[in-house]
Amino acid sequence: NVFVTQMLAASVGIKLCDSVRRILMYTKRTDASKSFYAFARGVFPIHELCGTMTAIELAKRDLLGVDLPLWRILLPAVFIHGMANFRGMKPLFKWNSSTPWSEMQLSPWNVADDSTLGQMVSKGLAKLMWLIILGRVLGYCIKNYYLVKRQAIKRTTTYAGKQAAFSAELAAADYLKKTKKKGMGNQD
Structure with missing residues (x-):
């Protein structure tokens, strides 16, 4: 999918x-753990997941013709990215500290941790x-990627030139999904 590739x-x-x-601004010249910090930031998948969520919503709008407002396209990614930012937020005066990895709530293996058992369980x-x-x-990204891909193929093959029929199928699938969720809620 071109949308996912470009957004990634x-x-x-x-x-x-x-x-x-962050590495150049928030670490000191003598900091020995810059490579750990760079590796940890590189492995953390927030940017990629947010880009994929936005790409999937754009594909729904542009490929499938679903009428989605801009806020609906951007809100899931902004919310998840905001959660990630607030999760690791630290005060402004700590930004130029000698422990920049505390922003991600990670600590290098060679730094001692004086936490009690209760604190360790809470952090864990x-x-x-x-x-x-x-x-x-x-899981949301993987499921919706294949769903949008399958619906886009149907739109260009089975429903080629039949936009009303394709829109009706999308509406029916959405209605069935909502009905299924209501049915599961009533069983509890």
Whole structure:
């Protein structure tokens, strides 16, 4: 999908610039853990997931003809990115600290941690919840990528020249999905 490829390329470029800026601005010259910080920022998939979510919504609008307002296209990615920013937020006076990795709530392996067992469990649960959120976002991206791809193929083959029939099928599929969710809610 061209949309996903272009958005991922843009996301990786933004991530590179953001990581370089943070490493150069927020670390000291004598900091021995710059490589750890750079690696940890490179592995963290927020930019890529947000770019993929935006690309999928753009594909729904442009390929399938679904009427989506701009806020509906951008809101999921902005929300997830905002959660990631607030998760690792630290005060302005700490930005130029000797521990820039605290922004991501990670610490290098060679730094001692004086946390009690309760604090370690609390931190571990918070990190587990964040991992679950990222896993769900990844699942959303994979599921909707294949759904949009399959519907785009149907639109260009089965429903070629029959826009009304294709729109009716999309509306019926959306209605069935909502009905299925209501049915599951009533069973509980």
